[in-house]
Structures are given as structure tokens and as C-alpha cells.
Amino acid sequence: MPFSLVAEEDSEDLRREETRGTLVRIKELVNDTLASNGMNDISPLSEEDVLDAIDRGKSEGGPHGQHWVLDPIDGTKGFMRGDQYAIALALLDEGKVVLGVLACPNLPLTSVTSYDRHNSQDKVGCLYFAQLGAGTFMQSIDGSPPRKVHVSATTNPEGALFFESFEAAHSSHDLSSLIVKKMGVKTPPVRMDSQAKYGALSRGDGEIYLRFPREGYREKIWDHAAGYMVVAEAGGIVTDAAGNPLNFSRGRYLDLDTGIIVTNQKLMPALSKAVVESLKERASSLQS
Ligand SMILES: Nc1ncnc2c1ncn2[C@@H]1O[C@H](COP(=O)(O)O)[C@@H](O)[C@H]1OP(=O)(O)O
Numbered sequence: 001m002p003f004s005l006v007a008e009e010d011s012e013d014l015r016r017e018e019t020r021g022t023l024v025r026i027k028e029l030v031n032d033t034l035a036s037n038g039m040n041d042i043s044p045l046s047e048e049d050v051l052d053a054i055d056r057g058k059s060e061g062g063p064h065g066q067h068w069v070l071d072p073i074d075g076t077k078g079f080m081r082g083d084q085y086a087i088a089l090a091l092l093d094e095g096k097v098v099l100g101v102l103a104c105p106n107l108p109l110t111s112v113t114s115y116d117r118h119n120s121q122d123k124v125g126c127l128y129f130a131q132l133g134a135g136t137f138m139q140s141i142d143g144s145p146p147r148k149v150h151v152s153a154t155t156n157p158e159g160a161l162f163f164e165s166f167e168a169a170h171s172s173h174d175l176s177s178l179i180v181k182k183m184g185v186k187t188p189p190v191r192m193d194s195q196a197k198y199g200a201l202s203r204g205d206g207e208i209y210l211r212f213p214r215e216g217y218r219e220k221i222w223d224h225a226a227g228y229m230v231v232a233e234a235g236g237i238v239t240d241a242a243g244n245p246l247n248f249s250r251g252r253y254l255d256l257d258t259g260i261i262v263t264n265q266k267l268m269p270a271l272s273k274a275v276v277e278s279l280k281e282r283a284s285s286l287q288s
């Protein structure tokens, strides 16, 4: 059945002679995975089939029809370091996200704040799924029964915990620090890669996620669609710095006002105020 896929990767690098070995390995892994999932009725894929499948992700998305939105590895730097990364899939219907699935293979099942890597009871690997109007659920990646999750109900910023990118190049740590100081947040940031931040926030590990890329950086829809849905259906709010909801209907890019801010309903007014004040201060300090 034909379908539209908006995805981060294309096959250009894999089509080069130097990467032939990698392509062969990928083809084997794909075929092994299909077979181990009981899809033995599908004949094994060739290298060309694999390249073509990757290139299915060239859709432009947009406000009409249905589009799958995929980031096969979100947080590549975290993946390389052995830290957090995510596989993110969302469905757009007439420009709105209606489904989000987020796999976070390195995210602790309990909480990022209580995780003890030396305790063998503390398992890692979470799978989140959220459907419009039906809430957000989380299960272990190896298949425990799903449980409904909800964002933190914390109303006091003093006890709030905030997430930001591990990579300072992806989001201004200075600006985040200014914002949370204004709110009265006392705890240091939890720095994590990928949309795993949305997953952790959706179950109440922390209350605030701030993302302020350098000026001119254009956010892509596959970097936020699934995470947005997981947080929104868990009762959280995701906006740009001016308080506008994220618009996933414009094509491959979000094209938003400065930054992305995420928190619960109760903390959003204080967060929005701190963001506006901090951006003004930063702008005037850059002018002087
Ligand atoms: N300069 C940048 N500013 C903001 N985000 C970036 C930048 N470069 C890459 N990214 C994207 O940030 C995402 C990970 O963010 P983080 O882990 O910090 O939350 C990745 O999807 C990555 O995109 P890409 O996948 O194209 O590398």
C-alpha cells in the first residue's frame, strides 16, 4: 500500500562503493529482523530494496493527507557515547500529530533521577506510545504490560527539575540557566540527548525541558513530532518561546519562533514569563 514517509535519512552515503560492506551488513540485519518477527512470507530484501526503502522517506509532509514521520536514530551523538538516544515515529493527519511512538533503549524504566547502574534490578529500555485523546502509555522495551503515564503535578518551581541537551551546541545552556534562575528552580540541569527528554518528562522524572538552538537553526518535524505527542497526551504543554503551539503542517521544518519550551499546565505561566524576560535581557545585552 502506498504511504507518505517524512524521514531524516536518505541512501546517498550507502550507495557509494566505500560503504558497500556496511550496506551488506544492514541488509543482513534487516532480513534477520524480519525473519525473527515471523515475517517469513516476505522474500528476503536485496541491497537495492534496502536502499529504496530508505529513500521512501523523502516526502515533504504538509497540511493534507496522512504522513508518517520517522527519525531512525534521534540523538546520534548520545548513541555514539552509549548515552540516551531514541527511535521516533509519529503520524500526521491533515497537519496534526495523531500518534507518537518513542523507543528509548537506554532510558531507565524507573526514573532518570533514581537510576543506579550498579543495581541489576534497575532495568533500562522504555517504549512510549500516545494516541490523540487516548493518553500516553509506557512499557519496557522487551514487553512488560503498558502503564499510563502523566506529567508531574509539581506547582512549585523550587522543587522542579529541568532537562536540556547534553550537547551545548544544540541548545544554549546559558539561556536555560538564566530562565530557570528567574523561576526559582534550585536543582542543576539534567542533560540528556534526544527525544528521551520528552519521554522522561511525560512520566514526571522532571518538570521542564528547554531547547534554544543557535539563531538560524531550523528544527525538523521528525525531531519533535513523537516526543510532542507523548508529552501532550500525558498532560504537558509544548510551545515555542512565544507561547505558540508547534505547527507540524508546514513541511519538513517546524519554522518556529525562538526555541521550544515544555512543562506542565501549572508551571507554564511562570516559565513563559521567565522565557520572555530572559530573551529580552539577552537581546539588550547583545546590543550594548
Ligand atoms: N546545531 C544544532 N542545534 C540544534 N539541534 C541540532 C543541531 N545539530 C543537530 N541537531 C539536532 O538535535 C537533535 C538532537 O538533539 P539533542 O540530543 O541535543 O536533544 C538531533 O536530531 C540533531 O539533528 P541531526 O539528527 O540532524 O544530527
Ligand SMILES: [Mg+2]
Residues within 6 Å of the ligand: 008, 071, 073, 074, 075, 222, 223
Ligand atoms: Mg534527530
